[in-house]
Amino acid sequence: xxxxxxxxxxxxxxxxxxxxxxxxxxxxxxxxxxxxxxxxxxxxxxxxxxxxxxxxxxxxxxxxxxxxxxxxxxxxxxxxxxxxxxxxxxxxxxxxxxxxxxxxxxxxxxxxxxxxxxxxxxxxxxxxxxxxxxxxxxxxxxxxxxxxxxxxxxxxxxxxxxxxxxxxxxxxxxxxxxxxxxxxxxxxxxxxxxxxxxxxxxxxxxxxxxxxxxxxxxxxxxxxxxxxxxxxxxxxxxxxxxxxxxxxxxxxxxxxxxxxxxxxxxxxxxxxxxxxxxxxxxxxxxxxxxxxxxxxxxxxxxxxxxxxxxxxxxxxxxxxxxxxxxxxxx
Numbered sequence: 001x002x003x004x005x006x007x008x009x010x011x012x013x014x015x016x017x018x019x020x021x022x023x024x025x026x027x028x029x030x031x032x033x034x035x036x037x038x039x040x041x042x043x044x045x046x047x048x049x050x051x052x053x054x055x056x057x058x059x060x061x062x063x064x065x066x067x068x069x070x071x072x073x074x075x076x077x078x079x080x081x082x083x084x085x086x087x088x089x090x091x092x093x094x095x096x097x098x099x100x101x102x103x104x105x106x107x108x109x110x111x112x113x114x115x116x117x118x119x120x121x122x123x124x125x126x127x128x129x130x131x132x133x134x135x136x137x138x139x140x141x142x143x144x145x146x147x148x149x150x151x152x153x154x155x156x157x158x159x160x161x162x163x164x165x166x167x168x169x170x171x172x173x174x175x176x177x178x179x180x181x182x183x184x185x186x187x188x189x190x191x192x193x194x195x196x197x198x199x200x201x202x203x204x205x206x207x208x209x210x211x212x213x214x215x216x217x218x219x220x221x222x223x224x225x226x227x228x229x230x231x232x233x234x235x236x237x238x239x240x241x242x243x244x245x246x247x248x249x250x251x252x253x254x255x256x257x258x259x260x261x262x263x264x265x266x267x268x269x270x271x272x273x274x275x276x277x278x279x280x281x282x283x284x285x286x287x288x289x290x291x292x293x294x295x296x297x298x299x300x301x302x303x304x305x306x307x308x309x310x311x312x313x314x315x316x317x318x319x320x321x322x323x324x325x326x327x328x329x330x
Contacts, residue, residue: 006037013080018137019254022130023073030054040087045094048074049104056108062122064110068101069257118276119269123256124166127270130253131159140213151252154245156210157229161242162270163206164190168197169274170293172267176239180224183207193293242267279303282312 010028014021030051031037052070055061061070075091082089094100104110134155143149164175170193182191187204190197199207211222214232222231230237243264250258250265258265271292278288285304289296 004032004037006031006040006043009040009081009086010077013077014137017076017080019252020073020076021133021137022126022253022255023070024077025133026055026060026070027051027074027077040081043087043090045090045100048090049107052104053108056110060122060125061108062110062120064105064112065257066120066123066126067104067108067110069254071101071104072257073254117269117272119256119273121273121277124270124273124277126255127162128166130255131155131162131249134253135159135209140217151248153233155249156213157233157237158242158245158249159206160210160228160232161267163203165267165270166274167199167203168192168195168291169271169278169288170291171271172242173239174293176227176229176237176242178228180222180226180228182228193291195291197291275299276303 006028010024014024027048028037031043031047033054034047034050036043036047048071052061052067055070061067078087078089078091081087082092091097138152140149140152143152161172161175164178165172168175168190174193178190178192183189183199184191184196187207188199190199207228210232211228214234215221218231218234227237243266246267247258247263247265250256251260275288275292279285285299286296289299292299
């Protein structure tokens with residue numbers, strides 16, 4: 001039997017439909033880790049439950065909606081395998097799919113945030129991972145259809161927008177007004193809302209990659225006065241279309257389940273989720289207001305009215321007290 005049989009089947013499946021790439025990769029990686037990739041007939045529903053537990057422990061599956069997306073992805077994969085007589089369909093051995101989901105929810109204490117206006121950090125990570133996967137598996141030079149090429153550029157600007165928002169959670173109009181002059185030290189620092197934000201190396205590579213694609217596509221070099229998003233999208237970029245691009249991305253990747261009848265999805269949830277995560281980790285609201293561009297009162301009204309569950313509050317308080325100048329005398 002060939003090595004990593006399930007991995008080979010996964011590649012075949014994703015070659016004909018990569019909608020569920022993110023979660024199918026997670027599942028197959030887990031099966032490989034427990035030594036069952038060459039024994040597909042031995043994989044059972046307990047392995048699916050334990051797979052969710054594995055990623056829950058890694059903080060990658062924390063919510064009910066993410067778990068459901070994970071299960072739906074595995075279901076689609078097994079439907080493909082069963083139709084081609086490669087192995088049995090595990091889900092045919094589950095008497096009640098709803099009871100199965102409830103078992104997983106209870107075992108790992110999965111939940112939905114009280115306010116779905118904020119996404120969990122694991123969901124944000126899935127979105128970023130799915131965007132990166134799209135460009136890892138799609139080469140513009142291989143795309144000939146006009147609509148597919150348009151989608152490529154939509155996702156190109158969307159990826160930058162989302163990542164910029166995560167490191168500098170401010171209004172989309174501010175993000176989308178960035179010019180090359182806002183970037184310093186060869187795209188290692190971003191100047192935004194009178195604040196210098198360090199750019200992670202991965203994002204720096206994305207910026208350089210996106211500009212390179214745009215320069216080749218337009219046959220011209222970018223200048224310091226160019227708006228980044230307009231240059232990449234060939235000058236007809238409109239801020240208000242981002243919600244449409246985001247909806248298209250979510251429907252394409254199934255990272256977050258959204259209704260089929262919607263055509264737009266608000267990208268503002270990325271900013272709100274990033275702000276919420278900062279506050280939950282004990283960041284100073286005054287500093288958050290500075291980078292966000294809103295008043296401190298507006299930040300407090302938006303987030304603190306319902307209470308913020310602070311993570312590891314005792315350690316955060318002790319760390320802040322230890323920074324005081326008087327502390328060394330105590």
